[in-house]
Amino acid sequence: MREIKFRMWDAENEQMIDGDSLAFEEYAPISHLLSQEGIMQYTGLKDKNGKEIYEGDILYDAVKSIESYSEVKWELEMGRFEAWGRNLWVRSSRTEVIGNIWEHPHLLEGRDEA
Template identity: 45%
Template structure:
């Protein structure tokens, strides 16, 4: 079973907060808390050098760059290709587990940023 962890982007202060420092309203429904803008959930996987992978992270493998996204189609996290040497596969989402090395929790990707701190990686 994977560990459930979160982190949150603070739009006002332009900082990322670790989930342990987050405080939610005591009686707010969990669905309301987790639907707030800036909440990023841990995928349970690591990149190739041991960094935790979160939803919204931008990762790279060679010339290809992907955004980690939740996909209802796979009912899992996926890697959405946002930059590639091949135009044909841009925008395609692939199951993240396809990129996990053997039975380890490490992927072949390396985290190079995230959608909040590095929007230029997505928009360029």
Template identity: 35%
Template sequence: MREIKFRGKRLDNGKWESGDLLENQGRNFIYHATSESTIEDNDDGRIVVVAVEVDPATIGQYTELKDKNGSDIWEGDIVMAESRDEEYDNLLVGLPFLIMFSYGEFCIAEDEESPWGSISNLDILEVIGNIHDNPELLKGGE
């Protein structure tokens, strides 16, 4: 079964939260199922859960992929390639790339506007940050 989860930065303290994405009345929440986060489990099939509100601009989906160090790769992450990938002859070593979802797949891109290839050869990629906490890592970042 696919592992579908999301992350986003909490509105109350700015920390990252990961789990299930919930939307209610235009607000976005992340819920991570634990015994502490489920308040009440009734016999009527309904449960009451605790979910934290997150900044919608920071929401990203888990790619189900891991980098060369075993770290999860998320939409919005910035990765660095350590060696040439035969599939991408023009992939330059030492340049940061953004992970984004475009054209129905997770891609690498030089910036938020220019996806140019699907993620492959993960053994050369390393997560070095993300677009929300470290935009300066990308070319032209502010």
């Protein structure tokens, strides 16, 4: 069974919040933290370096001389996580997490999406 974990992009403070729990100050407004758009679920997979792969991560993969950059997304109709980009088949054993869509959107600029 895969581990259920999340991380969250805090847009107000422009930082990623990792971990299995969050501590809130009494009476502190937290609505900016609860944007569903910024919540990313762990896929249960790790990249070639052992780094956990989350929804919203940007993956790099190279097969022979073909480089591929893709974004990890949840595919509701298929009930699975998919890597959206030029490469239609991504293996976590040769793929590397190089960033995420919140902190490194420039890594996907000008790239074709499948």
